[in-house]
Amino acid sequence: MGGPVIEAKGLGLTFETRDGPVHALKDVDLAVGKGDFVSFIGPSGCGKTTFLRCVAALEHPTAGTLTVNGTTPDEARRARAYGYVFQAAGLYPWRTIAGNVRLPLEIMGMSRAEQEERVARVLELVDLAGFGRKYPWQLSGGMQQRASIARALAFDADILLMDEPFGALDEIVRDRLNEELLKLWDRTGKTIGFVTHSIPEAVYLSTRIVVMSPRPGRITDVIESPLPRDRPLDIRDTPEFLEVAHRVREGLRAGHAYDA
Amino acid sequence: MSWIAGALAFWGLAWWANLRLAAMPGTRATRFAVPALFGVTVLVLWEGVVRGLDVPGVILPPPSAIAERFAASLPILWTDFVQTFVKGALSGYAIGCGAAFLTAILIDRSPFLQRGLLPVGNFVAALPIVGTAPILVMWFGFDWQSKAAVVVAMVFFPVLVNTVEGLSAATAMQRDLMRTWSASYWQTLLRLRLPAALPFVFNGLKISTTLALIGAIVAEFFGSPIKGMGFRISTEVGRLALDMVWAEITVAAIAGSAFYGLVAAIEKGVTFWHPSQRG
Amino acid sequence: MPRVPRGAGMTRSILPVLTVVAAIVALWYAAAFAMNQQWTRDQAARAGTEPTLAQIAADTMSQERPKLPAPHQVAAELWDTTVAKRVTSKRSLVYHGWITLSATLLGFAIGTGLGILLAVGIVHNRAMDMSVMPWAIASQTIPILAIAPMIIVVLNSVGISGLLPKAVISAYLSFFPVVVGMVKGLRSPDAMQLDLLSTYNADRWQTFWKLRLPASMPYLFTSLKVGVAASLVGAIVGELPTGAVAGLGARLLAGSYYGQTVQIWSALLGAAVLAAALVGLIGLAQRLTLAAMGMNR
Numbered sequence: 001m002g003g004p005v006i007e008a009k010g011l012g013l014t015f016e017t018r019d020g021p022v023h024a025l026k027d028v029d030l031a032v033g034k035g036d037f038v039s040f041i042g043p044s045g046c047g048k049t050t051f052l053r054c055v056a057a058l059e060h061p062t063a064g065t066l067t068v069n070g071t072t073p074d075e076a077r078r079a080r081a082y083g084y085v086f087q088a089a090g091l092y093p094w095r096t097i098a099g100n101v102r103l104p105l106e107i108m109g110m111s112r113a114e115q116e117e118r119v120a121r122v123l124e125l126v127d128l129a130g131f132g133r134k135y136p137w138q139l140s141g142g143m144q145q146r147a148s149i150a151r152a153l154a155f156d157a158d159i160l161l162m163d164e165p166f167g168a169l170d171e172i173v174r175d176r177l178n179e180e181l182l183k184l185w186d187r188t189g190k191t192i193g194f195v196t197h198s199i200p201e202a203v204y205l206s207t208r209i210v211v212m213s214p215r216p217g218r219i220t221d222v223i224e225s226p227l228p229r230d231r232p233l234d235i236r237d238t239p240e241f242l243e244v245a246h247r248v249r250e251g252l253r254a255g256h257a258y259d260a
Numbered sequence: 261m262s263w264i265a266g267a268l269a270f271w272g273l274a275w276w277a278n279l280r281l282a283a284m285p286g287t288r289a290t291r292f293a294v295p296a297l298f299g300v301t302v303l304v305l306w307e308g309v310v311r312g313l314d315v316p317g318v319i320l321p322p323p324s325a326i327a328e329r330f331a332a333s334l335p336i337l338w339t340d341f342v343q344t345f346v347k348g349a350l351s352g353y354a355i356g357c358g359a360a361f362l363t364a365i366l367i368d369r370s371p372f373l374q375r376g377l378l379p380v381g382n383f384v385a386a387l388p389i390v391g392t393a394p395i396l397v398m399w400f401g402f403d404w405q406s407k408a409a410v411v412v413a414m415v416f417f418p419v420l421v422n423t424v425e426g427l428s429a430a431t432a433m434q435r436d437l438m439r440t441w442s443a444s445y446w447q448t449l450l451r452l453r454l455p456a457a458l459p460f461v462f463n464g465l466k467i468s469t470t471l472a473l474i475g476a477i478v479a480e481f482f483g484s485p486i487k488g489m490g491f492r493i494s495t496e497v498g499r500l501a502l503d504m505v506w507a508e509i510t511v512a513a514i515a516g517s518a519f520y521g522l523v524a525a526i527e528k529g530v531t532f533w534h535p536s537q538r539g
Numbered sequence: 540m541p542r543v544p545r546g547a548g549m550t551r552s553i554l555p556v557l558t559v560v561a562a563i564v565a566l567w568y569a570a571a572f573a574m575n576q577q578w579t580r581d582q583a584a585r586a587g588t589e590p591t592l593a594q595i596a597a598d599t600m601s602q603e604r605p606k607l608p609a610p611h612q613v614a615a616e617l618w619d620t621t622v623a624k625r626v627t628s629k630r631s632l633v634y635h636g637w638i639t640l641s642a643t644l645l646g647f648a649i650g651t652g653l654g655i656l657l658a659v660g661i662v663h664n665r666a667m668d669m670s671v672m673p674w675a676i677a678s679q680t681i682p683i684l685a686i687a688p689m690i691i692v693v694l695n696s697v698g699i700s701g702l703l704p705k706a707v708i709s710a711y712l713s714f715f716p717v718v719v720g721m722v723k724g725l726r727s728p729d730a731m732q733l734d735l736l737s738t739y740n741a742d743r744w745q746t747f748w749k750l751r752l753p754a755s756m757p758y759l760f761t762s763l764k765v766g767v768a769a770s771l772v773g774a775i776v777g778e779l780p781t782g783a784v785a786g787l788g789a790r791l792l793a794g795s796y797y798g799q800t801v802q803i804w805s806a807l808l809g810a811a812v813l814a815a816a817l818v819g820l821i822g823l824a825q826r827l828t829l830a831a832m833g834m835n836r
Contacts, residue, residue, distance in 0.1 A: 135533065
């Protein structure tokens with residue numbers, strides 16, 4: 001098995017702007033093990049999305065080191081080691097749902113038969129079987145986001161990076177998708193990095209919660225969740241849950257998240 | 261006099277009918293009937309006033325005389341149509357749009373060239389390109405080739421500008437997604453950016469249908485073999501045979517709107533997914 | 540946090556634009572050499588001489604009736620017919636430009652005025668909307684310019700000649716783009732804004748002056764740019780049918796009849812400069828108006 005799946009040491013990312021340098025990330029140390037579900041939470045500008053994008057090789061750090069699967073993020077990207085889910089589904093309106101899920105597989109050059117098999121499998125996984133022939137605009141926001149997750153799962157990458165995937169959805173749909181995501185994680189054993197604004201969501205989903213704060217973007221607290229792996233939605237009303245949520249809030253306060 | 265009275269009566273009736281139709285809830289039928297009725301009214305008024313006031317045919321012939329001349333001149337009208345529209349406008353359109361599209365893709369990888377060409381392109385698109393007709397006639401001769409050349413000059417920059425704009429339509433997020441799959445430049449271009457660009461490309465193509473026909477006709481005002489819509493219009497105008505001129509204009513109007521309609525229909529089929537097509 | 544690019548805006552475009560323009564001029568010279576040399580060689584063959592490449596090159600750059608005049612020839616002709624001539628001389632490009640410009644401006648003013656009025660009517664009267672708008676939109680697909688010769692000749696035969704017929708064509712060409720654009724603009728306020736005004740019990744005219752008209756400004760200016768360019772083309776084409784002797788179109792026609800290529804090119808460039816100036820002026824008016832209204836981004 002070997003070392004951590006994602007390892008950051010002294011990671012830093014500084015932008016030069018007209019108003020001076022912006023420290024999006026500073027001195028970030030983190031190790032994510034295989035099968036972890038790690039949430040990143042913090043206010044705008046704390047660097048959580050930037051960190052995820054660095055892991056995905058969509059941004060390049062200006063200080064420190066970052067390895068993914070033991071290699072550089074760029075090499076991991078070229079090896080198609082992870083699936084990425086954005087806040088918006090970003091489905092192509094000129095392709096059906098099945099066509100959209102098939103897209104990365106076409107790019108990776110898989111055979112038609114294999115594409116069909118994988119598409120059917122992941123649509124089943126996100127409970128969208130039978131919607132393959134529909135077009136994105138015919139589906140609700142929640143269903144579109146499920147299709148986007150299916151697309152990220154289609155090529156069996158071990159890592160799943162999700163940037164506020166449920167942020168644009170209403171709470172009821174969000175709860176349902178949270179549950180489904182946990183079941184998915186349980187079945188597939190992937191390593192998941194999840195960025196969110198929502199404290200309950202972070203506490204509910206993760207094995208570990210990384211609390212970040214801005215100016216400069218840094219980690220203020222890493223909380224190992226004591227909650228059991230098997231979590232029905234009701235667990236959110238238990239005292240253990242509330243305690244973890246409290247700890248997260250304290251971490252945010254310490255990082256001045258609630259200051260104006 | 262009875263002509264005028266009849267025309268005015270029809271006008272009044274049609275106006276009243278249109279007011280009633282417009283007050284009804286809008287259906288496809290009423291949306292078609294109202295402008296159609298308006299158009300017919302214009303024709304009836306035209307006929308009535310011209311006949312009633314005995315307007316000389318060298319000033320304004322009545323629609324009935326035009327229709328008569330039209331029916332009697334079908335072979336000539338057809339020859340002119342082929343010369344101007346098929347040979348001049350269509351070939352120029354195909355070459356011009358094709359060249360512009362390819363150029364847009366060629367300069368896609370060079371933001372430097374794009375920043376340089378686009379302002380120049382926008383500038384050129386506003387110029388009276390029909391003025392290049394005499395020069396192009398000098399280079400390519402009197403026949404349809406020079407007209408096609410004028411059309412190429414007229415449609416190139418609108419299509420180029422629209423295509424370049426379309427190629428930037430894919431959002432940053434979608435392009436990032438392509439990077440996470442390690443897609444190559446060409447895969448990203450073919451699977452994401454070109455489909456996303458199509459609404460813009462078709463906008464340029466539609467504008468260019470009108471420009472093509474105008475270019476071909478006006479270029480013929482500067483010199484043409486003894487056929488072609490522009491040629492016919494200018495010579496028949498010189499002979500004051502205005503009914504023939506109007507017949508040619510009718511052909512031009514039909515050709516222009518049919519060409520535009522065809523491109524719009526193709527657009528609807530190809531970009532069925534765009535919000536503007538979904539209504 | 541988004542990265543802010545250094546030197547954003549127009550300064551970034553100047554170098555690329557200059558490069559492209561320089562490349563065009565260079566290509567122009569090369570093309571002039573390529574296209575004019577046949578004539579040079581023919582003349583030399585007739586005279587029995589064998590010119591060197593340098594001699595050919597020099598000749599192609601200074602022919603009297605070149606297939607493609609060199610940039611400096613056009614520039615010289617432009618200088619000659621604008622700065623070096625009295626403005627009232629019949630050889631002055633400024634004189635001809637003014638003839639065309641006056642027809643353009645008159646026609647543009649009429650077309651725009653009528654267009655705005657019709658647009659207001661369309662937006663406020665459903666019957667007018669349903670009967671006229673489809674024709675306004677359809678007319679953009681019809682090559683209206685083909686009517687130009689007829690209008691000139693017909694008006695001439697009832698005694699109206701000179702400036703007015705050309706202005707009529709110009710008016711017609713700017714009319715429809717202005718109608719379509721203005722209607723779009725007057726209809727641009729969304730339902731929420733219109734609802735707000737009705738909670739103030741505003742009547743149609745108050746809504747028009749306070750909401751619709753200001754909201755339509757960006758759309759109006761866009762169609763004005765299209766309209767003024769179309770008006771200029773209309774005025775030029777209007778000078779062709781009767782073989783007019785004054786105006787840029789007339790210069791184009793005369794140049795093409797007598798094979799005076801340099802004259803054609805300078806008339807064309809004069810028209811181009813005029814078009815650019817007109818569109819630029821409207822752009823300036825647009826910036827000033829929108830800035831005064833606080834609508835500049």
